[in-house]
Amino acid sequence: MPETKFSEIPKAYDPSKSEDKWYKYWLDNKIFHSEPNDKPSFTIAIPPPNITGMLTMGHILNNTIQDVYTRLKRMQGFNSCWVPGTDHASIATETKVTKFLEEKGINKYKIGREEFIKHCQEWRKEYGGIIIQQLKKLGVSCDWNRERFTMDDDYYREVIKAFVALYKEGKIYRGYRMVNWDPANKSAISNEEVLYRTVNGKLWHFRYPVIGTDKFIIVATTRPETMLGDTGVAVNPNDERYKDIIGKKVKLPIVGREIPIFADEYVDMEFGTGAVKVTPAHDVNDYELGKRHKLEIINIFNPDASTNKNVPDWLQGLDRFDARKKVVEWFEKNNLMEKIEDYQNKVGYSERGAVPIEPYLSEQWFMKMEYLSKPALDVVRKGKVKFYPAHWEKTYFHWMENISDWCISRQLWWGHRIPVWYHKQTKEIYCEVDPPKDIENYTQDEDVLDTWASSWIWAHAIFRTEKERKYYYPTSMLVTGPDIIFFWVARMIMAGMHFMKNIPFKDVYFTSIIRDLQGRKMSKSLGNSPDPLDVIKDYGADALRFTVLYLAPLGQDVLFSTEKCDFGRNFANKIWNAGRFLLMNAENIKVNDKLINSHIDFADEWIISRFNETLEEFNNAMDSFEMNNATKIIYSFVWNDFCDWYIEMIKNRLYGNDEEIKSAVLTRALSIFENMLMMVHPFMPFITEEIWQLTKQRKDGESISTSEFPKVKKELINQKADRDMEVVVDIVTAIRNIRGEMNIPPSKKINVLLKSNEVGERQIDYIKKLAKVEELNAGEKIAKPKASASAVVKSSEIYIPLEGLIDLDIERQRLQKEITRLEGSLSGIEKKLSNEKFVSGAPADIVEKERTKQKDWQENLKKLKEILENLN
RNA sequence: GGGCUCUUAGCUCAGUUGGUUAGAGCGUCUGCUUGACGUGCAGAAGGUCAAAGGUUCGAAUCCUUUAGAGCCCA
Numbered sequence: 031m032p033e034t035k036f037s038e039i040p041k042a043y044d045p046s047k048s049e050d051k052w053y054k055y056w057l058d059n060k061i062f063h064s065e066p067n068d069k070p071s072f073t074i075a076i077p078p079p080n081i082t083g084m085l086t087m088g089h090i091l092n093n094t095i096q097d098v099y100t101r102l103k104r105m106q107g108f109n110s111c112w113v114p115g116t117d118h119a120s121i122a123t124e125t126k127v128t129k130f131l132e133e134k135g136i137n138k139y140k141i142g143r144e145e146f147i148k149h150c151q152e153w154r155k156e157y158g159g160i161i162i163q164q165l166k167k168l169g170v171s172c173d174w175n176r177e178r179f180t181m182d183d184d185y186y187r188e189v190i191k192a193f194v195a196l197y198k199e200g201k202i203y204r205g206y207r208m209v210n211w212d213p214a215n216k217s218a219i220s221n222e223e224v225l226y227r228t229v230n231g232k233l234w235h236f237r238y239p240v241i242g243t244d245k246f247i248i249v250a251t252t253r254p255e256t257m258l259g260d261t262g263v264a265v266n267p268n269d270e271r272y273k274d275i276i277g278k279k280v281k282l283p284i285v286g287r288e289i290p291i292f293a294d295e296y297v298d299m300e301f302g303t304g305a306v307k308v309t310p311a312h313d314v315n316d317y318e319l320g321k322r323h324k325l326e327i328i329n330i331f332n333p334d335a336s337t338n339k340n341v342p343d344w345l346q347g348l349d350r351f352d353a354r355k356k357v358v359e360w361f362e363k364n365n366l367m368e369k370i371e372d373y374q375n376k377v378g379y380s381e382r383g384a385v386p387i388e389p390y391l392s393e394q395w396f397m398k399m400e401y402l403s404k405p406a407l408d409v410v411r412k413g414k415v416k417f418y419p420a421h422w423e424k425t426y427f428h429w430m431e432n433i434s435d436w437c438i439s440r441q442l443w444w445g446h447r448i449p450v451w452y453h454k455q456t457k458e459i460y461c462e463v464d465p466p467k468d469i470e471n472y473t474q475d476e477d478v479l480d481t482w483a484s485s486w487i488w489a490h491a492i493f494r495t496e497k498e499r500k501y502y503y504p505t506s507m508l509v510t511g512p513d514i515i516f517f518w519v520a521r522m523i524m525a526g527m528h529f530m531k532n533i534p535f536k537d538v539y540f541t542s543i544i545r546d547l548q549g550r551k552m553s554k555s556l557g558n559s560p561d562p563l564d565v566i567k568d569y570g571a572d573a574l575r576f577t578v579l580y581l582a583p584l585g586q587d588v589l590f591s592t593e594k595c596d597f598g599r600n601f602a603n604k605i606w607n608a609g610r611f612l613l614m615n616a617e618n619i620k621v622n623d624k625l626i627n628s629h630i631d632f633a634d635e636w637i638i639s640r641f642n643e644t645l646e647e648f649n650n651a652m653d654s655f656e657m658n659n660a661t662k663i664i665y666s667f668v669w670n671d672f673c674d675w676y677i678e679m680i681k682n683r684l685y686g687n688d689e690e691i692k693s694a695v696l697t698r699a700l701s702i703f704e705n706m707l708m709m710v711h712p713f714m715p716f717i718t719e720e721i722w723q724l725t726k727q728r729k730d731g732e733s734i735s736t737s738e739f740p741k742v743k744k745e746l747i748n749q750k751a752d753r754d755m756e757v758v759v760d761i762v763t764a765i766r767n768i769r770g771e772m773n774i775p776p777s778k779k780i781n782v783l784l785k786s787n788e789v790g791e792r793q794i795d796y797i798k799k800l801a802k803v804e805e806l807n808a809g810e811k812i813a814k815p816k817a818s819a820s821a822v823v824k825s826s827e828i829y830i831p832l833e834g835l836i837d838l839d840i841e842r843q844r845l846q847k848e849i850t851r852l853e854g855s856l857s858g859i860e861k862k863l864s865n866e867k868f869v870s871g872a873p874a875d876i877v878e879k880e881r882t883k884q885k886d887w888q889e890n891l892k893k894l895k896e897i898l899e900n901l902n
Numbered sequence: 903g904g905g906c907u908c909u910u911a912g913c914u915c916a917g918u919u920g921g922u923u924a925g926a927g928c929g930u931c932u933g934c935u936u937g938a939c940g941u942g943c944a945g946a947a948g949g950u951c952a953a954a955g956g957u958u959c960g961a962a963u964c965c966u967u968u969a970g971a972g973c974c975c976a
Binding site: 039041042043226376419421422424425428429432512513515543547549580581583586587588589591593594596597599600601602603604606607608609610611612613614615650654658659662665666673674677678681685763766767768769770771773774775776777802851852854855858859862865866867868869870871872873876877879880883887 | 904905906907908913914915916918921922923926927928932933934936937938939941942943944945946958959960971972973974975976
């Protein structure tokens with residue numbers, strides 16, 4: 031036993047005194063470090079946070095889950111390896127750095143590529159490690175020697191290798207296509223980076239004069255400014271309204287261009303006026319229409335979405351929204367505005383740029399996806415990769431089955447530069463991992479890769495040697511949010527299947543989204559997101575971890591508020607005080623391992639039995655990734671079984687006179703307690719380490735983190751002890767109930783008569799202690815006393831003689847209430863049993879169970895009625 | 903428009919393949935300086951399981967429809 035005195039252990043657990051101390055201890059002793067060995071591996075690759083990131087509640091949930099499994103498996107004899115790292119987050123970082131520089135009056139394009147990248151690297155140095163440092167406060171057991179960054183030299187090379195390989199296989203191509211354009215970053219983005227928002231806009235109806243007639247054709251648009259690039263007007267061939275003008279031309283207002291009216295089935299006759307202005311350069315559908323009908327393609331925007339030289343002079347160089355205003359004004363002034371309607375539509379926004387995206391034609395690099403998706407679909411279909419909750423498979427299948435080519439080039443500077451060089455004279459393309467030897471004759475492609483085209487190889491590229499990849503890959507589980515199922519999860523599976531010929535992970539756990547109490551997403555702008563570090567400071571990391579997991583059922587959103595951490599804090603304190611109680615006793619009572627199985631009674635057998643049952647339930651919950659279920663299992667064992675009942679029960683013997691019994695009881699209690707601590711440890715690492723270190727003299731470097739997790743011993747699950755205990759619990763509860771309802775304070779000792787054939791000597795001792803009974807006479811032939819409060823539980827009758835003290839009316843009410851309740855239950859069961867179909871249709875054991883129940887209740891009811899009768 | 907998820911106590915949520923009297927925490931009420939813990943102990947009140955219909959001996963659980971909430975895709 032260590033030298034800690036009871037007087038030195040504070041009444042309340044203080045996380046601030048434990049957390050940093052033990053984290054340092056774990057690091058100093060390399061508890062989290064892993065090297066390949068003979069043990070089975072358990073590997074997790076962290077979803078690398080962006081270097082722009084700060085710790086959020088989402089990270090808390092996500093990383094706690096990873097830590098719980100990493101720690102649990104480590105204790106269960108696996109070689110746990112959790113690889114941490116960060117993502118360079120190409121567009122996210124570039125956006126931030128650009129903004130940061132702008133605030134200092136520095137323009138990205140003025141300083142140029144090289145200089146800008148230097149600033150990015152500075153940024154990375156300054157902010158890249160913040161979230162990692164923050165994560166450590168949470169207690170995560172990552173192998174910090176393995177920390178990776180997606181732009182580390184060797185990782186960079188892996189990314190480029192992957193590109194070159196695919197290029198050589200003909201799976202990566204360059205093309206002039208309409209892409210989603212982010213005017214803020216002046217770069218293409220992928221379909222997945224477009225977020226659609228419902229906005230309240232207008233539908234403008236323009237009159238276009240039809241040449242050779244005095245008629246107008248009316249077209250409706252949500253984007254008036256694009257009319258400057260119109261090169262046609264389309265109608266449905268079956269539309270009677272327009273039959274006579276198909277083939278005629280329209281004189282495009284403002285511009286004066288003559289453009290054709292043509293027919294295409296694509297046009298929806300019901301929508302608007304049934305006539306559609308066609309702008310092939312600035313709308314995906316119009317582009318297709320334009321291609322089909324060989325329309326001219328006129329680009330009217332610069333890369334920043336300002337109007338270019340292809341529009342009339344007086345409209346040039348305007349922002350698209352200013353151009354819109356001027357166009358609308360012109361139409362109104364020239365009496366060509368038919369009407370303006372309110373209109374709700376979905377507008378695509380750039381995820382990072384936070385501005386509406388522009389469909390834009392440009393030269394980009396694409397990856398062919400269909401052939402990559404097939405094996406990746408297969409492994410999920412066949413259950414080699416499993417999703418939790420499974421319903422996300424449907425989303426995954428749907429996307430993968432309808433996958434389109436991936437635009438992987440970005441007109442950005444921060445990222446993996448595309449390994450393609452163009453020969454200055456011959457224009458010949460050179461694509462290799464290393465630049466051409468005569469580099470002076472080449473110019474390199476300016477673009478960098480989509481950030482996800484680097485993180486998609488994360489699961490294997492974090493391991494540097496063949497030996498390591500063989501040992502750690504495939505990783506065991508991936509814990510991430512469903513919001514990046516397309517961005518990352520799907521692409522990792524594709525990359526794994528293609529480059530490693532094997533799945534990247536076996537189980538994918540999709541976490542919940544953390545929301546505030548009103549169900550809103552946590553966000554900075556709403557100010558509803560607590561800073562996890564503040565919560566850790568106020569409640570402790572263990573409390574936060576336990577609370578978040580308790581609140582987070584698999585696959586459902588979590589409504590979180592800081593105050594909810596009271597739950598975890600109180601639980602930590604409960605464990606603390608249970609430990610304090612045992613340690614306090616250990617100051618006066620000798621702990622003797624030889625006595626661990628001596629002087630066992632049913633209460634000991636019961637708690638050991640309960641522990642093994644609990645452990646089994648716990649294992650099942652963890653195996654099926656039901657962590658919030660696991661926390662509930664732990665909680666009720668610790669609080670209800672161990673603290674409320676077991677500790678209260680051993681006090682009898684602990685405060686007795688027999689030193690050997692005292693030793694045996696305390697030794698056993700400590701041993702169960704230690705097992706319990708181990709079960710809690712993956713969830714609450716700090717407090718469990720703190721107490722575990724106090725329960726015995728530990729060796730230097732020893733840790734609960736590396737001690738062996740208890741195994742279920744089925745032979746110790748003891749139904750007899752469970753039943754004996756149940757009798758005690760029921761009788762004690764019944765007596766307490768009477769005390770409560772009769773307002774008998776605990777300080778007032780009472781006597782109890784127990785008419786029963788099922789209570790033994792040991793049980794009576796416990797009942798007396800727990801229900802604060804002075805004298806307890808038990809037996810089958812107990813005579814009912816006159817004025818008493820009574821209850822019937824199981825087959826026992828309880829009488830508390832309280833002549834002159836009890837209010838007979840209250841007692842009558844109490845009994846009547848119980849009788850009414852029982853009668854209600856009985857009538858239900860009788861209806862069931864008198865139903866011929868139930869008796870013949872239901873399985874025999876169910877019917878038998880109902881019969882037994884009926885018999886017991888009938889007996890109890892009879893007894894209660896007699897008691898009530900006697901009172902009157 | 904298509905898909906997914908959800909609706910159980912005042913609040914937040916559990917409730918395996920249909921089978922005890924539908925559970926827990928918080929909150930509420932009552933009592934308690936009980937030799938670990940008031941961040942605690944004991945007791946109590948509180949639910950027509952969103953609505954309707956169906957399958958079944960039996961439905962919170964399975965099916966259909968409706969209403970409401972949220973998310974994803976087009």
